[in-house]
Amino acid sequence: MSTTPETAPKRGSRLPRLARRAQLLEAAQEVFVANGYHAAAMDDIADRAGVSKPVLYQHFPGKLELYLALLDTSCDAIVASVRDALKSTDDNKQRVTATMHAFYDYVANAQGAFRLVFESDLTNEPSVRERVDRVTHECAEAVSEVISADAGLSRQQSMVLAVSLVGMAQVSARYWLAADNPSLPQEHAADLVASLAWRGIGGFPRTDG
Amino acid sequence: MSTTPETAPKRGSRLPRLARRAQLLEAAQEVFVANGYHAAAMDDIADRAGVSKPVLYQHFPGKLELYLALLDTSCDAIVASVRDALKSTDDNKQRVTATMHAFYDYVANAQGAFRLVFESDLTNEPSVRERVDRVTHECAEAVSEVISADAGLSRQQSMVLAVSLVGMAQVSARYWLAADNPSLPQEHAADLVASLAWRGIGGFPRTDG
DNA sequence: GGTTTCGTGGAGGTCAAGATCGGCGTGCAG
DNA sequence: CTGCACGCCGATCTTGACCTCCACGAAACC
Structure with a gap:
């Protein structure tokens, strides 16, 4: 033994x-x-x-540095996960689905690392605030590049849309996890929100309001 | 004098x-x-x-009670604002727009009350967590009723969609406020996100995936 | 097998912040 | 004019958590 x-x-x-x-x-x-x-x-x-x-x-050296070390790992993980999801295919619809699943996976697994990023109680500390904001910003920027490549929107506009999609994924995933009714499996919930996102963002060049 | x-x-x-x-x-x-x-x-x-x-x-009596008093006011304000927006019209598309504008108004005005609700650093306190979660839940429930009335989805499904929309509004509004470039006026940003939301949620009964 | 060295452990210092007690000034009744 | 009541302020206490000092034991090496 x-x-x-x-x-x-x-x-x-x-x-x-x-x-x-x-x-x-x-x-x-x-x-x-x-x-x-x-x-x-x-x-x-x-x-x-x-x-x-x-x-x-x-x-x-201290409590803050310990926290920042963990926070950095968690931030890098979700950003890399989103980037990988976007790179995983060339079909935009599947990109949306893959990204949504990446968020749900991160929230469901990763041993609660998402709490450090999305539910931190130290956002007043500038170093923490900077990292947390960076996550949303970098995720949205990655999404935004895909959007503005195909939709012909201004940078600010596509960023607002990208941030909206990221917020949708983030908030719905956290809600799904908190709601302890497993009547909606993770894949189904992610697919549902992905379809909502794709209907919204797909074929956006039309500006029929 | x-x-x-x-x-x-x-x-x-x-x-x-x-x-x-x-x-x-x-x-x-x-x-x-x-x-x-x-x-x-x-x-x-x-x-x-x-x-x-x-x-x-x-x-x-103490710091917590003082905080909770303010938090209650802020929570009631945004929930009431969303409910009013949903009640303001019978056209679902305009409902989406009105609700989105309600969120942006709340974030832009209300003297930063949204920070207490959406960026609280006391979410570990159960009394605070309960109130904050309640806001998302009640807003989403109000939206969910409209969705499930017209889209024929299950309660869980429409709630996930509603939470997604609420998350979209909340995160994008906060991002818009933090980005101090006024190149996108509040109304334009809100309209843009509202159009994204409406494309996503409008005519959802189709389940073409 | 002895010695040296390094990591570990319990006990303590420091300090910030929430929560509280004796003076004081003001306005009013008689 | 004089005594009284009331609400406010400066100064203080306590708690709790982050962050270090002195003694012990185990491993390594000759």
């Missing part, structure tokens, strides 16, 4: 630096996701990781 | 209880909107109102 404590690191075990850091990040993510930034105490994170506070501070 | 300091209450002036309370609420709203809940100090609110902290605590 291998005695590798891969998922059950007991208290007192010495870990290599990178493994320890990864473990701390995972524990911190759990606590931040569950409690938010303010209600999350460094003691809780240390306890959750099975270490004491000083080791936490040997890996991260 | 009337010494009524109607809009410039200097420090030391004695006000009737209700007027003082209203003034405190206004000052608190400004500080909470500017700084968020956590960064807002009771000292700041008292200073902004031109009184000392004990007076504040003679009107409100």
